[in-house]
Amino acid sequence: MEEKKIFSIAALFDxxxxxxxxxxxxxxxxYTKYDVNTPYPVHGMEKAMKLKPSLLGFITFVIGVGxxxxxxxxxxxxxxxxxxxxxxxxxxxxxxxxxxxxxEVTVLSASVGTVVAMIALFFKFPHNSHPLHDTNYMRxxxxxxxxxNIVAIDPIFNEDKIKEFFKKIGGKEIETIYxxxxxxxxxxxxxxxxxxxxxxxxxxxxxxxxxxxxxxxIQPYSWMxxxxxxxxxxxxxxxxxGFTMRQPVEGTIxxxxxxxxxxxxxxxAVINLSNxxxxxxxxxxxxxxxxxxxxxxxxxxxxxxxxxxxxxFPKPPTLHSDKVRNWADGNIYHVITNGQNIMPSYEKQISRxxxxxxxxxxxxxxxxxxxxxxxxxxxKK
Amino acid sequence: xxxxxxxxxxKFSTIGWIxxxxxxxxxxxxxxxxxxxxxxxxxxALMFMAGISVGALVLVALEHLSGAVWSTPMRRVSxxxxxxxxxxAVLGIPLLFNLHGLFHWTxxxxxxxxxxxxxxxxxxxxxxxxxxxxxxxxxxxxxxxxFTRNSRKQDITKDQNLTKRNVKISAAFMPIAAIGISFLxxxxxxxxxxxxxxxxxxxxxxxxxxxAGLAATTxxxxxxxxxxxxxxxxxxxxxxxxxxxxxxITNFWAYIAFSQFLLIWYANIPEETIWFMMRWSxxxxxxxxxxxxxxxxxxYFGLLTAQSKTDPKRLKIVAVIILLAHLFDMYWLVMPTYDxxxxxxxxxxxxxxxxxxxxxxxxxxxxxxxNMIPIxxxxxxxxxxxxL
Numbered sequence: 202m203e204e205k206k207i208f209s210i211a212a213l214f215d216x217x218x219x220x221x222x223x224x225x226x227x228x229x230x231x232y233t234k235y236d237v238n239t240p241y242p243v244h245g246m247e248k249a250m251k252l253k254p255s256l257l258g259f260i261t262f263v264i265g266v267g268x269x270x271x272x273x274x275x276x277x278x279x280x281x282x283x284x285x286x287x288x289x290x291x292x293x294x295x296x297x298x299x300x301x302x303x304x305e306v307t308v309l310s311a312s313v314g315t316v317v318a319m320i321a322l323f324f325k326f327p328h329n330s331h332p333l334h335d336t337n338y339m340r341x342x343x344x345x346x347x348x349x350n351i352v353a354i355d356p357i358f359n360e361d362k363i364k365e366f367f368k369k370i371g372g373k374e375i376e377t378i379y380x381x382x383x384x385x386x387x388x389x390x391x392x393x394x395x396x397x398x399x400x401x402x403x404x405x406x407x408x409x410x411x412x413x414x415x416x417x418x419i420q421p422y423s424w425m426x427x428x429x430x431x432x433x434x435x436x437x438x439x440x441x442x443g444f445t446m447r448q449p450v451e452g453t454i455x456x457x458x459x460x461x462x463x464x465x466x467x468x469x470a471v472i473n474l475s476n477x478x479x480x481x482x483x484x485x486x487x488x489x490x491x492x493x494x495x496x497x498x499x500x501x502x503x504x505x506x507x508x509x510x511x512x513x514f515p516k517p518p519t520l521h522s523d524k525v526r527n528w529a530d531g532n533i534y535h536v537i538t539n540g541q542n543i544m545p546s547y548e549k550q551i552s553r554x555x556x557x558x559x560x561x562x563x564x565x566x567x568x569x570x571x572x573x574x575x576x577x578x579x580x581k582k
Numbered sequence: 583x584x585x586x587x588x589x590x591x592x593k594f595s596t597i598g599w600i601x602x603x604x605x606x607x608x609x610x611x612x613x614x615x616x617x618x619x620x621x622x623x624x625x626x627a628l629m630f631m632a633g634i635s636v637g638a639l640v641l642v643a644l645e646h647l648s649g650a651v652w653s654t655p656m657r658r659v660s661x662x663x664x665x666x667x668x669x670x671a672v673l674g675i676p677l678l679f680n681l682h683g684l685f686h687w688t689x690x691x692x693x694x695x696x697x698x699x700x701x702x703x704x705x706x707x708x709x710x711x712x713x714x715x716x717x718x719x720x721x722x723x724x725x726x727x728x729f730t731r732n733s734r735k736q737d738i739t740k741d742q743n744l745t746k747r748n749v750k751i752s753a754a755f756m757p758i759a760a761i762g763i764s765f766l767x768x769x770x771x772x773x774x775x776x777x778x779x780x781x782x783x784x785x786x787x788x789x790x791x792x793x794a795g796l797a798a799t800t801x802x803x804x805x806x807x808x809x810x811x812x813x814x815x816x817x818x819x820x821x822x823x824x825x826x827x828x829x830x831i832t833n834f835w836a837y838i839a840f841s842q843f844l845l846i847w848y849a850n851i852p853e854e855t856i857w858f859m860m861r862w863s864x865x866x867x868x869x870x871x872x873x874x875x876x877x878x879x880x881x882y883f884g885l886l887t888a889q890s891k892t893d894p895k896r897l898k899i900v901a902v903i904i905l906l907a908h909l910f911d912m913y914w915l916v917m918p919t920y921d922x923x924x925x926x927x928x929x930x931x932x933x934x935x936x937x938x939x940x941x942x943x944x945x946x947x948x949x950x951x952x953n954m955i956p957i958x959x960x961x962x963x964x965x966x967x968x969x970l
Binding site for chain 2: 244
């Protein structure tokens, strides 16, 4: 067996006052590389040991700031670049919504980072032990004794002198602690260890798979997941064409649905259509409600083309241009029903009467944005 | 207990008198020149000073209730600061003559045609406002006298039962104080915009109150102790506790203030957002940003490290900054109702000068008549021996 290297020389004391006095004398004698182990934090120890503030606080701060930066950048990337969605009409970069998450990520990364840094700094990862572990000294100081140990890297380290010094200041159970040999090959990558790790992974994933996908669905715990019905996006086993949903007989018309006779025709064919609805407050109220629901997201509440979709969809031109103002009612109706350029047909969504009501309302909007002086005169009367 | 009372220098109260006279002069001038603006500043002053004195009283009660030991040697400083509560009540009296100019909801003709204000009228009416004002301050003053009388009696009799009695009184005082301070905030600041409401506003002002009381106590304790007016045993560990509390409550303030903003921002309801829109237009935008910096960022980073919490110089500077930020906060809460653009001039200076003067005078009178350390308190020795 090779000769063991000395790690440190340790001594025990009975009371916190003893250990504080001993530490002060140790410092005064000139020892600098030593550590104190106590069952609980002894007040004034940092001062007696003349310790510099720990590096750990700074590491925590840096990791915390890193976590905050990561959270903000990640959320910005998701909401601006990768998957832009308008939520509540807010801009994509909505920093107030980021704050709680940033706070949580900061706290999480700072605390986890601190633990990792502690393991790395004090245990010198992947070495997962410390020479003081499993010594009589450690057993005593973790119950009711107060210990000090001077480490061999101290510049004026001398085994006999230190033992004498400890005896002089009243230390008990003076003990020499030997270095544990640093493992030559790292045990972590041992074949048996890796094998066991893979086995555990396979067993746990297998068991979870069986429990979640099979065990839970054994009768009567099927959670109604097995039902004899056609599901969307699946091939029908009943019908030969594979569609679950049947098509209506050709030429079928839904109740209250009147097919549009000018479907797909050019504008010129429909100018003659005139608005069948009267020009009343009731009709206009319906027109406004339908316009605000179906038209305003793109055209804006006043038809100015100020879309609320934040550039996710091309902006439509204003409805107050000379072109649209000079259109016949039938022409506007045709565009709503048939669609135009990128605008889809609204035949299915808006009923025939409501479409005509919208036409009335668009006329009102156009008048309101291009009011003449005489209109004001009229309203005064 | 080896406590030798040391008198404060005469210069101290002289400064107080000078500041009070200067303050009164400025206040009278501002009331003569522009009574409306002076009234708004009077509201700021009322809420600013209430923060310091009521906050100090809450700290006293908090110490009794939680059985804290570390703060016992410094409790008298809080008690001396709380002695200015009657003056806070007096400070609000000029306002009672100008309620019509300050509050929109006092205009009966407007309320008649406004369904929302009509709904609020059982609470928001002049009579009830005055009743609340009188009752709240009567209760606060009453509790102040009970607490301090017990404390002073103990200096002579060394009766331990008085401490027990104070604990019970504190338990009764705490909920009353919480409700009273919330009412003050709602009456004098939230009702300036009678259509707007925020359910978190009460706790926002309670936090400001605690912070102001604590910052004033910290500043007074550190500067008195540096010159040896308190006790030689009071040192780094006590400072650290003050620093940690200031740091913690600053964070709590940021939490509350941001919660208020986040909910209003998310819901985006016009009658709620208008309050923040007012503070984000004109010059107010820069005032708001400055508020975040001075009220949160500076105290936060100023007290972040462990060393800074034990450094007396740093503590004093941060405490003064927090007090300034408290004044600034009240300005930010009140003044947008007065003017759409941020205004600052001698009107805004008169009241703070007067208040600082009053606080110094009250403190010096109290310090002359009473011990600066509660020498009869059974917790005192443990407080002096306090170590983290």
